[in-house]
Amino acid sequence: MSDNKVIPLEKPAEFCSDPLTELLRKGARQLITDAVEAELNVLLDQHADSKDSNGHRQVVRNGYLPEREIQTGIGPVTVKVPKIRDKSGQGVKFNSALLPPYLRKTKSIEEVLPWLYLKGISTGDFHEALQALLGSDAKGLSASTISRLKQVWEKEHESWSRRDLKLKRYVYIWADGVYFNIRSETDRQCIL
Incomplete structure (x- = not known):
């Protein structure tokens, strides 16, 4: 018999997940599935005439x-x-043009990574920062990555x-100024 009296408490499922986020993920999954199926159907239609001697298609799902x-x-997702x-x-x-074979993260994720780095997130803290942004299931973005x-x-x-700027022409406007918000003595008396 064990002397361990610790009873683990689990969070109820309603507190662990956000129903709106789950709905968005489910919708994204369905949208991606439909788009990839449409791509596949275009390919199958292109090869619909390729049949064997028995009339069976040569390119099939x-x-x-x-x-x-x-x-x-x-x-x-x-x-x-x-x-x-x-x-x-x-x-x-x-x-699939939408889901190339080695795609693991969307373009928006790739664009946020340099921004986080420029804002001062250290390499070792990326995983924690991305978990806060993307949820606890954020994977594949280790310190070595x-x-x-x-x-x-x-x-x-x-x-x-080091790019060549010889053939480029840029137009720029330089503006300089100072704005003062000083009120006169009579203005202050009118406000009071």
Whole structure:
């Protein structure tokens, strides 16, 4: 028999999740699914005429790739990408333009990372900051990932700072001024 008298208390489900965020994630998941299915149907229609001697299509649906999570501005969204089977040997493959094979985070997440870095979030604190922004399920953005991204940003900045400006023309306006909000003695007496 154990002498442990500690009883773990769990938070009720209603306090752990935000119903509006869950609704948004469910809607995003459905929207992504519909868009990817439409992409697949376009590909299948392009190869509808490719048939074998028995009249069966040579390019057909063939289940789904393993489910994966995409980090979005509303937290992680699980997606399933359909697969095709090319029986003709032409090498037809389906790669969604919306969900490329190695996409793990949306563009909005990629854009917020440099902004957080410039605002002073240290590499080691990114995970905690992103959990606060994206929810506790934020994954895939470790300190080593941020360090690699930082190297990319530094290279981009270096190439940007060395770009050729000879053929560029910029118009600018320089304005300088001082605004005083001083009231006279009579103005102050009227206010009182």
